[in-house]
Amino acid sequence: QVQLVESGGGLVKPGGSLRLSCAASAFTFSDYYMSWIRQAPGKGLEWVSYISTGGDTIYYADSVKGRFTISRDSANNLLYLQMDSLRADDTAVYYCARGSRQSQVAFDIWGQGTMVTVSS
Amino acid sequence: SSELTQDPAVSVALGQTVRITCHGDSLSNYYAGWYQQKPGQAPVLVIYGKNKRPSGIPDRFSGSSSGNTASLTITGAQAEDEADYYCNSRGSSGHHVFGTGTKVTVL
Numbered sequence: 001q002v003q004l005v006e007s008g009g010g011l012v013k014p015g016g017s018l019r020l021s022c023a024a025s026a027f028t029f030s031d032y033y034m035s036w037i038r039q040a041p042g043k044g045l046e047w048v049s050y051i052s053t054g055g056d057t058i059y060y061a062d063s064v065k066g067r068f069t070i071s072r073d074s075a076n077n078l079l080y081l082q083m084d085s086l087r088a089d090d091t092a093v094y095y096c097a098r099g100s101r102q103s104q105v106a107f108d109i110w111g112q113g114t115m116v117t118v119s120s
Numbered sequence: 121s122s123e124l125t126q127d128p129a130v131s132v133a134l135g136q137t138v139r140i141t142c143h144g145d146s147l148s149n150y151y152a153g154w155y156q157q158k159p160g161q162a163p164v165l166v167i168y169g170k171n172k173r174p175s176g177i178p179d180r181f182s183g184s185s186s187g188n189t190a191s192l193t194i195t196g197a198q199a200e201d202e203a204d205y206y207c208n209s210r211g212s213s214g215h216h217v218f219g220t221g222t223k224v225t226v227l
Contacts, residue, residue: 045206047216059214105210106153106168
């Protein structure tokens with residue numbers, strides 16, 4: 001079935017780096033825009049980054065701009081989030097999500113999430 | 121501003137109707153997406169576009185929009201509808217934005 005599976009989360013010290021991956025299956029990955037969305041413990045959803053189908057249009061939330069880099073490997077159905085200069089307030093569950101082809105706004109498929117903890 | 125604001129919490133009696141609202145400037149340009157999130161689970165899209173439901177979403181969920189306000193209505197709320205609900209839209213420069221979230225309690 002259509003699925004997104006994140007990996008790469010873990011415990012990292014402030015100032016450290018981590019790379020998250022999201023493996024897509026059972027759909028034509030290159031046809032969909034993708035995003036990373038995070039949720040701090042006990043908090044709401046926060047959109048982090050967007051990448052277009054071809055990877056030529058990229059957006060970042062102000063809170064991560066200059067520190068995080070989104071990319072995609074459509075040949076292998078993979079989405080990435082390179083996170084550098086991590087801070088305690090980056091601690092969250094990180095979800096990858098597929099953009100709906102019927103909406104410029106909605107995300108119709110979500111992964112199960114991967115936890116990132118930034119702590120010394 | 122690209123912020124989306126929601127009431128923090130609402131309650132509804134079993135079988136009754138509840139409406140959740142989402143306010144933001146960007147909603148005058150885009151139809152909101154609505155998501156249901158239960159504890160420990162990933163969000164699930166329940167409404168998108170002009171009142172469209174993904175496959176598998178019960179027809180008791182419906183959406184509407186007027187000006188800068190989007191609404192999600194649950195008609196005949198069930199116990200399994202108790203969850204957090206989030207709206208989303210696109211703000212300035214193509215960025216996406218999520219609402220502050222509403223906790224729905226079914227009494």
